[in-house]
Amino acid sequence: MVVPTAPAAPPDLFQRIEASFLRQGLMQHLGARLVRVEPGLCEVALPYSERVNQQQGGFHGGAMGALADIAGGYAAMTVVAADSEVTTVEYKINFLAGFKGGELRAIGRVARAGKRIIVTTAEVLHLDASGRQSACALMQQTIVPVPKTY
Numbered sequence: 001m002v003v004p005t006a007p008a009a010p011p012d013l014f015q016r017i018e019a020s021f022l023r024q025g026l027m028q029h030l031g032a033r034l035v036r037v038e039p040g041l042c043e044v045a046l047p048y049s050e051r052v053n054q055q056q057g058g059f060h061g062g063a064m065g066a067l068a069d070i071a072g073g074y075a076a077m078t079v080v081a082a083d084s085e086v087t088t089v090e091y092k093i094n095f096l097a098g099f100k101g102g103e104l105r106a107i108g109r110v111a112r113a114g115k116r117i118i119v120t121t122a123e124v125l126h127l128d129a130s131g132r133q134s135a136c137a138l139m140q141q142t143i144v145p146v147p148k149t150y
Helices: 011-021 025-030 061-077
Strands: 033-038 041-047 084-095 103-113 118-127 133-147
Touching: 011 033, 011 061, 025 061, 041 061, 061 084, 061 103, 061 118, 061 133, 103 133
Parallel strands: none
Antiparallel strands: 033 041, 041 103, 084 133, 103 118, 118 133
16 A cells, blocks of 8 residues: 655745744744744744743743744745745634643644635644643634735
8 A cells, every 4th residue: 555645845945934933033032943844834842931931830821822823824934935924914722721841832734825815723732741742722823925024
């Protein structure tokens, strides 16, 4: 039996997304890192630290939302022209559970890409010290392509 494989991402796709990601002051401040980029998909990690916790010690919902927004936004950016960027019009997030320690992984996926509107989803997972994954949050987002200004 032949198992189909996903098409490989263009070699410059990760570099294009990474160049934009590294301009994200908030993500740099929080310690986030770009993990995976494929056409229509982006994965971003956020390690636990005092920069991302709330008063009870768990990951702050704002940090979860920002991570989901970035993952979904960069998933959208993989499907627009190389001379374009994207911006979020709106997103809705459901927090499923709170966690301390470990790291969060947000996996953004393009649900539908149109010429003017791109709809994405992001799943936020918590990874504990042993690598066990638990659902943390779900987001749906509306994105629009914009001209690249840098």
